[in-house]
Amino acid sequence: MSQSVIIFDTTLRDGLQSPHIKPVSHTDRVAFGLLLNDMGIDVIEAGFAIASKLDFNTIATLAQKGLDSTVCSLARSNEQDIDAAGKALQGARRSRIHTFISTSPLHMEHKLRMLPEDVLDASIKAVKHAAKYTDDVQFSLEDFTRTEHDFAKRVIEAVIDAGASTVNLPDTVGYSTPDEMSELIDIAMAVPNADKAVFSMHCHNDLGLAVANSLSGALAGARQIECTINGLGERAGNAAMEELVMAMRTRNNRYPFTNNIKTEKFMEASNFIAEKTGLHVQKNKAIVGKNAFAHESGIHQNGMSKNRNTYEIMTPESVGQNEGLTLGVTSGREGLRKKAENMGFNLDKDQLARLYDLFMVEAANGRVSDRDIGIMIENLI
Ligand code: MN
Numbered sequence: 450m451s452q453s454v455i456i457f458d459t460t461l462r463d464g465l466q467s468p469h470i471k472p473v474s475h476t477d478r479v480a481f482g483l484l485l486n487d488m489g490i491d492v493i494e495a496g497f498a499i500a501s502k503l504d505f506n507t508i509a510t511l512a513q514k515g516l517d518s519t520v521c522s523l524a525r526s527n528e529q530d531i532d533a534a535g536k537a538l539q540g541a542r543r544s545r546i547h548t549f550i551s552t553s554p555l556h557m558e559h560k561l562r563m564l565p566e567d568v569l570d571a572s573i574k575a576v577k578h579a580a581k582y583t584d585d586v587q588f589s590l591e592d593f594t595r596t597e598h599d600f601a602k603r604v605i606e607a608v609i610d611a612g613a614s615t616v617n618l619p620d621t622v623g624y625s626t627p628d629e630m631s632e633l634i635d636i637a638m639a640v641p642n643a644d645k646a647v648f649s650m651h652c653h654n655d656l657g658l659a660v661a662n663s664l665s666g667a668l669a670g671a672r673q674i675e676c677t678i679n680g681l682g683e684r685a686g687n688a689a690m691e692e693l694v695m696a697m698r699t700r701n702n703r704y705p706f707t708n709n710i711k712t713e714k715f716m717e718a719s720n721f722i723a724e725k726t727g728l729h730v731q732k733n734k735a736i737v738g739k740n741a742f743a744h745e746s747g748i749h750q751n752g753m754s755k756n757r758n759t760y761e762i763m764t765p766e767s768v769g770q771n772e773g774l775t776l777g778v779t780s781g782r783e784g785l786r787k788k789a790e791n792m793g794f795n796l797d798k799d800q801l802a803r804l805y806d807l808f809m810v811e812a813a814n815g816r817v818s819d820r821d822i823g824i825m826i827e828n829l830i
Pocket of ligand 1: 463621651653
């Protein structure tokens with residue numbers, strides 16, 4: 450039976466921490482948050498309230514919009530951070546405070562300069578403080594995948610007891626592998642109070658394994674996945690939402706999870722964030738790349754014109770990829786109408802009927818390119 454997995458988007462927080470991107474304005478951040486809400490995203494991490502005025506204001510504006518999505522702010526494990534997050538989230542229909550601290554020996558010693566016992570203590574205090582603002586508190590063990598197992602389990606059990614309803618287990622440096630991730634989630638979920646929290650994945654793509662690691666974690670029992678549109682994020686980025694969600698949908702027999710995402714909006718979200726950040730996706734990027742559904746070789750085109758299933762495991766329409774798509778005989782009148790509309794032509798019934806006749810003659814010889822369709826339309830009107 451399919452189980453539901455919570456989709457947690459962190460494009461506005463982790464994504465916008467990417468190096469070498471254009472600054473994204475408050476207006477654009479809010480517009481993107483509204484788009485995520487329309488897409489059916491469960492949780493939107495809108496920023497890191499204490500980090501900047503821009504982050505604070507983005508969270509605060511989205512909190513006032515009455516969204517269906519939960520609005521979330523990041524906060525380190527200290528009172529000032531958590532107070533800023535709580536303040537920014539005021540008025541939200543659903544709000545979450547996401548507090549975190551590093552738990553790996555490397556981070557505790559060299560970054561935090563804290564003893565493990567003090568880290569444990571700070572974690573518990575942070576969760577309890579956050580719980581004064583909302584009953585939806587998420588705790589992350591930063592650098593979880595390089596954390597000693599026994600210490601990880603102590604922290605996890607303690608933060609759940611303190612009131613954390615979500616425990617996030619990040620692969621902060623993108624170091625883990627799918628088989629290891631499965632083992633690590635098993636270990637983490639062996640705490641006695643595991644049933645009182647949702648376990649969450651947050652994978653980075655340094656080894657190109659972010660999506661695979663996230664899915665592996667879900668198979669092991671994690672019920673939330675953190676991700677970004679286009680896989681935007683620090684260094685090699687985060688797990689790409691469009692890849693995760695389409696893998697779960699297309700291979701539901703292997704990843705039996707459901708979610709609420711309106712996948713037809715992926716292209717719109719991808720184009721929006723690419724344009725605003727200036728970080729464009731590669732043409733052969735899975736799902737949202739320009740070539741992701743393009744068939745060039747004659748053998749493929751021949752197969753596709755007979756039956757799209759020959760070379761297509763999902764439809765371009767299902768992810769909102771209508772623009773680069775070339776049409777064939779099976780596309781039908783509706784496909785043609787949509788295509789014309791995407792190209793900027795609003796055809797009346799008579800024009801569409803004439804176009805369809807012209808198109809069917811061409812399509813009998815194989816798939817018809819956008820350029821050909823454009824020429825046909827221009828000859829019509
Ligand atoms: Mn991250």
